[in-house]
Amino acid sequence: MRRTRWAGALRTPVGAGAAAVLFLVIVLAIAAPMLWSQQAETVDTSHILQGVSGDHWAGTDNLGRDIFFRVLVATRFSVELALAATLLGVVVGLALGTAPLLLGKRAGRFVIAVVDIAVAFPGLLLALFFAVIFGVGTKGAVLAIGFAVAPGFARLTHTLAAGVSGLDYVAAARIAGAGRFRVMARHVLPNIAEPLIVNATIGAGGALLAFAGLSFLGLGVQPPAYDWGRLLGDGLSGLYLHPAAALAPAIAVVIAGLAFNLFGETAAKALGHPSPGQRILARRKEVVADEPAAAEPDAPVLVVEDLRVSFPGPNGPIEPVRGVGFTVGRGETVGVVGESGSGKSLTALAVARLVEEPGHVQAGRVDFLGRSLLGDERALRSLLGTSFAMVFQDPSSSFNPTRRIGNQLAEVARFHQGMNRTDAFTRAVDRLRAVRLPAAQRRAKQLPHEFSGGMRQRAMIGMGLMGKPALIVADEPTTALDVTVQRQVLRLLCDVRDSDDVAILLISHDISVINQMCARVLVMYAGRIVEDLPTTALSAARHPYTRALLAAVPDLETDRDEPLAVIPGRPPEPANPPPGCAFAPRCPLADARCSEEAPPLLADDDGRRVACWHAGEEVPVDTETVGAGESR
Missing domain, CATH: 1.10.3720.10 (MetI-like)
Incomplete structure (x- = not known):
């Protein structure tokens, strides 16, 4: 090519x-220089400053040297x-x-x-x-x-x-x-x-x-x-x-x-697509990287308390994520749902230590497998590289387009597990087979552009399985995929969870996908968790925003002659959050207290958490406004 x-x-x-x-x-x-150096250096005082002639095609200089040969030699x-x-x-x-x-x-x-x-x-x-x-x-x-x-x-x-x-x-x-x-x-x-x-x-x-x-x-x-x-300067005097x-x-x-x-x-x-101008040899480790310390069997895989992410703004810090806290148990699938800009992906990036300057991450506690993720990044590389897997939203940008798929997967094994090039590539092929990628040996030698969107997403999951992940964070893993491929990818994640007891944090706009995949759902709005409940209890959600998201999903009983209901207004800007409850300007139950005082996220007797002054109250039929057209 x-x-x-x-x-x-x-x-x-x-x-x-x-x-x-x-x-x-x-x-x-x-x-x-090898052919004409002698002619270029020969001094002939009898032919000083001669013009163009058959013997001297460009004339001579002030010492009678042939200028044409000097130009050639000067090349x-x-x-x-x-x-x-x-x-x-x-x-x-x-x-x-x-x-x-x-x-x-x-x-x-x-x-x-x-x-x-x-x-x-x-x-x-x-x-x-x-x-x-x-x-x-x-x-x-x-x-x-x-x-x-x-x-x-x-x-x-x-x-x-x-x-x-x-x-x-x-x-x-x-x-x-x-x-x-x-x-x-x-x-x-x-x-x-x-x-x-x-x-x-x-x-x-x-x-x-x-x-x-x-x-x-x-x-x-x-x-x-x-x-x-x-030569040009010397010839200028007699121009x-x-x-x-x-x-x-x-x-x-x-x-x-x-x-x-x-x-x-x-x-x-x-x-076209260039190859690296130089190859940097991977840093070989003489011993296999230390295994992360095993957590207690019943201990949560991930614990997050009071997580905040801020960025500098013209009028002070902007906080797109404000006081988020949750836990993910071993083998548990937790969904995170909300409209665009609610802070779902930024929360996951903050946990994974992928928020760079000028972003600033603060938290009361972020523990992964019993170890704090708030310490030195270098000391956490082995833990994050082998036990924490990320599946990004866009599979087309998840791989380096200039490197073969197998080599990119093998890099994890070479860097963290001390494998040589051959063993790491063999491991990569095995992981591609594990995610049911056909002809894995041949596909491992191909470039990302030779894969379809679904195949790239499978390969991305395979990269996360190169180590022994305890947690997979899947950020919109089915975006831009057709319905059939979406089902295959989601089923693959379920199989990985069931076979290796892997916890999954699934981020999605589609609450119906969360309902099918997850045991528990976190509903985020304006950088905060507004409700935390089991998916089996979604039909009895207590927060008006959660109920609106559920109503936005059409089903076979939806009247096609009626327009889809939407939530009035728009989500608040992170730089200018409203006082009190952030959902109050769009909530049909909002009153003066909602506009002045932000409700805390409190747990009830069943362990469900909700942040609403009117949790569980019914919306009057004549004023009920449900749906989330903007969230889809």
Whole structure:
């Protein structure tokens, strides 16, 4: 496939022309010094400053040396210097552009601020500035141009890396325990390699022009060495009498610069999905990772108390999750339901330690398998990577598109269980079979785009089973799947739960799915749990919001001639929650107390919890407004 793309790109007029000219430049850079160095260095004082002739195609210089041969011989030095400056700029640019991901948000913001200031200045002005700092000469010019190229490359790297780092497969790698450098090398850089390679190729042409400019100004290559810029400067003094002396090196600079630029455009068409530019070997562990301490058989798998997630806002902190608390027992399936923006997914991400700055997570208690998740993230990697599984909402973004499915699953076993490459891949194939993926051996060697949506979701569940999970958090696992595939995925989760006694926290908008899958349901609204009850008691839900969600699900008895009922109004904005009960502006039972005082989440004699001043009261028939059209 890759060869086909390259062949197609090189058949175009631009691609063929750029490749031919660049090939000629490279051949000249290699062969010219070996073939014509003597002619280029021969001094002939009897033919000083001669014009174009049959013996001297571009005339001679002030020592009678043949300018045409000097231009050919200077090809190697000019190209070498341009490539050296480009390489320096790429390395420095990658380091600066990935600083927010490698150093953290605070240090990264400072680095990017410096980069933004540097990008505001023209590249040649930066090159002149750095040339003054590093001094006149070849070494100083290479450093000057390299550091002048770096800000633009850093800005591109930062923009591309920021877009990729927020995708689900990167979050999956982090929860699997991969460190920052490993995530960058394996999951971020390979997916932004194409524009970076193209930019570097085009940047080589720009560096060549910049280097010629510094040498022309006398800041670059110094005599007796020479490059195209130096030859151009030497020929400028006799421009009116002897224009060929300046024209020949100028043409060489333009042709070589165009060759690099046009070949970069050709590479953009040909690369498609790039492979990693370099492979970073996985960190091998001599011993298998320590198993997490076993919790008591009857102890909850997950305990959350007073969980809060906040983000900075213009008028103070914004809390999309406010005081959430719940438990999940071993082998229990707990559903979380609510409208969009109610805080369901953010609660799960906070528990999994996947909320990054500027987000701030606080909690009275978050215990997983008897161990607090509020401690150092590095110390928790083994526990989260082997016993805590995440199934993200969008299967298309849950996998790295440049790496084969089997290798991505195997990474968990290699990193946390000390397996070698072969054993880890075998384990990955076994897990794909466990989630009933057909032809698992062959499928493990395929890329994510070769999978259907349902197959990707199965593979995502298989990734969670690479360790020995005690809890699977499934965040909208059936979104964008057809009804048949939804049923298969949900049945698969049930089979995993029953066979390995795995607890499941299932997040969904669809309360009917929760009713079928779960033993207990948490109803969230405006960042809080408003009701916690068994699914067998849903028909007797006490909170008006829960009853509205239930009424929103059409069934065979729904009158198709009547419009679906909806909850009036919209959910409150997290930045501006209403005083009192957040549901009060939309609740038909609300009174003055509801608008002034927030009800606490209290448990009744049956262990059901509800946060409502009018829990269990019937809504008058003439004012009842049920349904959740906005929640679906």
